[in-house]
Amino acid sequence: xxxxxxxxxxxxxxxGGKMVPFAGYNMPVRYSSDIEEHKCVREKVGxxxxxxxxxxxVSGAGALNLIQKVTSNDASKLTxxxxxxxxxxxxxxxxxxxxxxxxxxxxEYMLVVNASNIDKDWNWVKKQQTEDVxxxxxxxxxxxxxxxxxEAIKTLQKIxxxxxxxxxxxxxxxxxxxGIDDVIISATGYTGEAGFELYVLAExxxxxxxxxxxxxxxxxxxxxxLGARDTLRLEMGYCLYGNDIDDTTSPxxxxxxxxTKFSKEFxxxxxxxxxxxxxxxxxxxxxxxxxxxxxxKDYDILNLDEKVIGRVTSGTMSPxxxxxxxxxxxxxxxxxxxxxxxxxxRNKKLKATIVKLPIYKKG
Numbered sequence: 001x002x003x004x005x006x007x008x009x010x011x012x013x014x015x016g017g018k019m020v021p022f023a024g025y026n027m028p029v030r031y032s033s034d035i036e037e038h039k040c041v042r043e044k045v046g047x048x049x050x051x052x053x054x055x056x057x058v059s060g061a062g063a064l065n066l067i068q069k070v071t072s073n074d075a076s077k078l079t080x081x082x083x084x085x086x087x088x089x090x091x092x093x094x095x096x097x098x099x100x101x102x103x104x105x106x107x108e109y110m111l112v113v114n115a116s117n118i119d120k121d122w123n124w125v126k127k128q129q130t131e132d133v134x135x136x137x138x139x140x141x142x143x144x145x146x147x148x149x150x151e152a153i154k155t156l157q158k159i160x161x162x163x164x165x166x167x168x169x170x171x172x173x174x175x176x177x178x179g180i181d182d183v184i185i186s187a188t189g190y191t192g193e194a195g196f197e198l199y200v201l202a203e204x205x206x207x208x209x210x211x212x213x214x215x216x217x218x219x220x221x222x223x224x225x226l227g228a229r230d231t232l233r234l235e236m237g238y239c240l241y242g243n244d245i246d247d248t249t250s251p252x253x254x255x256x257x258x259x260t261k262f263s264k265e266f267x268x269x270x271x272x273x274x275x276x277x278x279x280x281x282x283x284x285x286x287x288x289x290x291x292x293x294x295x296x297k298d299y300d301i302l303n304l305d306e307k308v309i310g311r312v313t314s315g316t317m318s319p320x321x322x323x324x325x326x327x328x329x330x331x332x333x334x335x336x337x338x339x340x341x342x343x344x345x346r347n348k349k350l351k352a353t354i355v356k357l358p359i360y361k362k363g
Contacts, residue, residue, distance in 0.1 A: 006051040007143050007202045008209060015223050022226060023116035025052040030225035037228035038319040041191055045149035045216050046224035047209070052115035054139040055199065056125065059108040062132035067101060067109055070128055072251055072272075074261040078103040083170045083188050086259050087251055088124060089268045093275065094247040095254070097121050098239060100188055102172060110184075110199075112144075114241045143205035147212060148195035148232075151219035156196060158215040160185070164196065178211030180204045190229065192236040192358060231316050234325060237286045237357030243297060244284060244313045244327055252276055253329065254284045255357075282310065283335035286357045289324035289343065291350040300344040301328050309334045312343065320360045330354070 003021035006012075012019065017028030028049065030037060040046045058067060067075045073086035080103050088096035097117040102110040113121045122137050129135055147156055153164050162175035162185060172186035177198065184199035200208050213221055230240070239245045239254060251260045252275055262273050289295060295315030300308045315326030330341070337356040342349040 006049060007205050008049055008051070011206065011209060012049065012223070017223065017225060020226075023052055023114070024118075025115060027052060028223065028225045030227045031223050034225070034227035034231060035319045037222060037224045038231050040220065040222045041149045041193055041224055041228065041232055042320060043150065044220045044222075045147065045151040045155050045195075046222050046228070047212055047216075048146040048148065048224050048229055049143070049209070050146055050197075050229075051143040051202075051205070053144050054113040054115060054118035054121065054137070055142045055144075056111040056113065056122065057104075057108070057136040057138055058111060058125075058133060059105075059136075060133045061107055062130045063107045063109055066125070066128060066130060066133050067111075068264055069266055070125055071099070071101060072256075072261065072266055072269075073101070073259040074263055075101050075103070075109070076264070080105060081171055081173060083172055083186060085170070085188075087245070087256065088121065089251065089260075089266060089272065090247055091268050092247075093250045093268060093271055095241075095245050095249060095251060096124050096247065098241055098245060098256075102184070102186070116242060141202060143200050143202050145198045145200070145205075145209065145212065146189065146191075146195060147198065147216075148189055148191045148193045148224075150194060151216070151221075152193070152195035155212065155216035155219055155221060159211050167196065178208045180208055183208070190236075190238055191232040192360065192362065193232075230314075231319055234314050234316055234327065235318055235320055235358065235360035237327065237359055239284075239327075240314060249284075249329070250275060250280070253280045253282050279332065281332055282329045283332055284313070284327060284329055285335050285354045286327050286359045287325065287341060287343075287352045287354050288321070288359060289326075289350055289352045291352075292324075293343070293345045293348065293350045294324045295326040295343045295345065295350075295352070301330055302342040302344060302349065303334060304340055304342065306342065306349065309341070318360065324350075324352075325359045
């Protein structure tokens, strides 16, 4: 199937973006270099066009009941203006997708899902829709920009009267920014830096993009591609669907027990509760290489006796730490921080150490 263009495709090409098919969309993977873009976000401010993400609106008297049934976290705790990280558990112990739930109003929510899973997620939620719930797939109607980095607040404050300092992590507001009304301004970043996500209607996206870059010029603002997005999120130990979590990994194995609330019933909650009581057989961990090299997805993880105890799910060279880092699943009991392990990189076995997440610790 041919990849779809995002709304600002031409803008990215003009900026020198290298466009590649990703999750069904043509996306900018980089504009300059992954390292330069990564450092721009850690030190200044960068903008990601992540308009490939999916947005579903859920409204009506049964909206909360539906969300409670299909997601693992407890959405009843949300107040208007709060967001919540969650996942859709499947019926066999794995994860359909991870997502963010936004409470827009008393009976109105927005679910933000991964681009590669838009159709799968839509069908999953739709299948469980009740008569008192209205579902709208607005994924094509919205663009999403993530403005991230230490200078993000100063940049955006120049183009809005909304008090950005009041938007705490995992909260949001609707307001006027860059002369455009009703933009959802959210603080649910994926980089570990200060910043905001701007949900804007596709017809206003070009104007907002231009205003953000005009405001950020004095801070050295740059467009940032998917390459740097991956290294930034991996330094923070944030899961990537399809790598670190998927249809076969349970939220408990992935260290997502904190978003798995057994105070309510949800899809497969009984089986997951039993798994929690019995204990998991593997756990997702972060690690740093002590030897030179770069770990990659599906490389074997071994103990010091060279027995295979797991596999790498994400790996890269960390621009912030100048060493190879990664995440992967290892046998339970071998998962503790400080445990020395080996990563099989081609015909070598490189020394590594399991570390507490996030792998990159600021200041």
